[in-house]
Amino acid sequence: VVAFLLAHPVKFRGHEHTGTTSERFFNTLVHDFLQAGGFLVLGATLVATMQTVVDPSTLQRVGGAGLGAALLLGALAVVLSICSEADAFVAAGLLQFSLTARLVFLTVGPMVDIKLIAMQAGTFGRRFTMRFAPLTFLIAVGSALLVGQWLL
């Protein structure tokens, strides 16, 4: 939410559809679905490519603690785009990393990943996404590090 407010200084404007209420309803539904779906296909293609090209087991062997490891796992979460129902099981397997670094992985994953970035670029425009995605990443990493420092 913080990243959203920081990244978008412009006011919302209403949709501009013509026709009766039900025409506007179905046209908006169909257009919104096609737009989100199209960008989802784009994002999923990128994710599938990254998952094939980037070999996570090499990262796993690196391991470690501290800020470097946290940023590495944050980047891994963005690249792999694992859904939030599955990432806990993957994080549990990242034994070589500190608990704080794994918390960063779990926090960044649902907030910023390739398919979300593609969909945000489609819905809000590229300029907004260029501000929004990095801000969200920094805030997610920062809050995970803070909580990790305090609790873990």
Next chain:
Amino acid sequence: VKSGDAGFLTALVGGSVLYAGSTNTVLLFLRPSMRPYVIAAGLVLVIAGLAAVVMDWRAGRRPRRRVAATVPAAAVAHDHAAGSNEHLAADEFGDEVDGAPALAAHPAGIGWLLLFPLLVAVFVAPGALGAYAASHHSGLVVAPSGTLDVDALLRAQSITGGVPNIRVYDFTRGASADGSRAQLNGVHVSVQAFVTTSTKTNLVLGRFVVSCCAADAQLVSIDVRGAPPVLKPNTWVRVTLAFDEARSPAAHAIVNGAVPVARLVKVAVIRAPSDPYEYLWG
């Protein structure tokens, strides 16, 4: 893209989703518990798509002036400038002023990309993940979590007198925890899996564990030693086996992805199950 085309495309995608949801196709990609949501989503898309097609057809027969009269003048002027009555998604943030992305300027245009997975589904018809994916699996290993209740297994065995059926994932869990390893050692259990590699002395079994969809599938394996028949990769088998603690890697190594070793008791070739994956929960 005209509203009619957009409606047609939406109905087409919805129809495919509905088809996948009402056949076992959906099980190649998603957990079985997702099926009702897939069917509901397909229905909504088909209805909305067809409604948009019908309304576009009816609006086309209506005189243009009546349509224009129902919206503010500014919006109409904008529509005429844009050359269509599609809304500009990037407008909401004023991005079109400083150069909107070309794709976002035509919201339904990018929607045609949805045909891509449909064409792949029709022409490539990807099957369930199997031996090929297993031999190329470089992903993260799923850490077996929790312990296997070997006591309950043994009780079930003593009551029914048969060999208990367990998941490959449960076997791995039992083998990866110091608490359950010794207890599981030598106990006959039966698992269903596909053949990854097969020689005269080794039969490596594989099964993918899914937590929500095939995209997060993780491989679990058992290395079965004995004198098995040599089978082709991807053959589905029901194998009775016994965990061999002495020859298995250590518990912590199995947590990190090492393959537990079992002694072969019996192997039977079976038909591929309709749900090819094991599920982490639910």
